[in-house]
Amino acid sequence: MKEKQSFEDDLKRLQKIVEELSGGKLTLGESLKKYEEGIKLAQSCSASLSDAQRKVELLTKKDGKYSLERFNQAESEDKA
């Protein structure tokens, strides 16, 4: 949830930077600052999409409390 939000915010910010840069109303100094920020945002967004820290978990509920446990895919395939 948090990752999704910050990703969307970053992407929006990046789109705005590109818009501002193409508007051509910035000084060189401002442009270079935006450029630097834009490249950083693009990198961090790309990193989020390339991240391979993928988790597969099973949501369980006990006495109204939720907890996550590792999901054993091999086991499920055997059952299937």
Add this chain to the structure above:
Amino acid sequence: MPKPGPDLFNPAVSPKEQKHIYSVSEITHDIKVILENTFGEVWVEGEISNFRAATSGHFYFSLKDQSALLAAAMFARANRELKFKLEDGQKVICFGKVDVYGVRGQYQLIVDKVEPTGLGARQLAFEQLKNKLFKEGLFAPEHKRELPLMPFSVGIVTSAAGAAIRDILQILAKGSPCVSAVIRAVRVQGESAAKEIAAGIEDLNQFGKVDLIIVSRGGGSVEDLWSFNEEIVARAIYNSAIPVVSAVGHQINTTLSDLVADVFVETPSAAAKIIVDKRNALVAELDSLRQEIVFIITEMINSLKGGLVALRHMLKSPLDRLLEKQQLLDELRSGLNQGIRYYLNISRERMVSLIEKLGALSPLAVLSRGYSLSMLLPQGEIIKEAAKIKPGDKVKTILAKGAFIGLVQEIAADNFNSC
């Protein structure tokens, strides 16, 4: 209660004043209104008898059971949609409107849909529920939520042991390894399945840490998929604060959960593919945004560089200007020389011509014809009148060749003509 018959002998009170007397058409009309308003659209179960297909394409038959008979008509427009043949003796459920056919004084069912009993009963329940949920707005497009730009965490409500979860996880692992999955394992067929699926959706909403919920199961028979047609599942999907993708069965099994979901796809794999496609589209977009930024900055720097070159050029130019001036000077100088030469030539020519003219006017030319010219000395004044000289004056006379000086002896009295 038996009414007294009309008193033929005492018509003082007109029956018309006592009660309203209908015409046949009037009462038929009222019956029609009452019947149609009371029943509207209904489902009627019965057995087909007296089936007749008219040449017009309309079907006429009766529906009957042990103790009653209902006339029915199914017009061509409606019966074209039938997926099976109607036959006498067939047990069916008909959906239609009660109608009064005044011409024959008959009431009848105008049939819109017919289904064989058996499958029909369940289908009927389904249609009724679908209709109810539709009217409540559960399928309304304006209620559909947009899927998140990129769901990094996906909740999956399905069987932990099914093909669906395996397909989804496989495709995500391959195409979108940045996405985590939170599985809420439920039964997807059987008695308690619908309740578990609905609870699973609610659990994921309460748990909250997912961006998207996939409700799924693999293909199966209509009965296998039936849990996804239950009202409780439809309502859980409708009430989910998190967008829901329904991926139930294979191809054309459209369930209520499909209709309520924000997006529905035909297979579990297709649900996972939505996420993979989203990721790929974003990767491409980020790439193009980055390229655009680099392009804009490069352009900007290039254009500034261009300006710098122009400035540098301007700095160099005093020397250039000096050279230019020198060149101009050289050109002028050579032009000047040419001009002078030209002027001199012109002048020379004019002089020659003047000299020639002068030659023609020269008195010396006259002298050559025998005339002479005398001047009074010492002034050298040309003598044009004898009166200007006197004896004793010294006179120089110029001839065509040579000259002599003489003394005036006497002034002749008359002009030379008289000599």
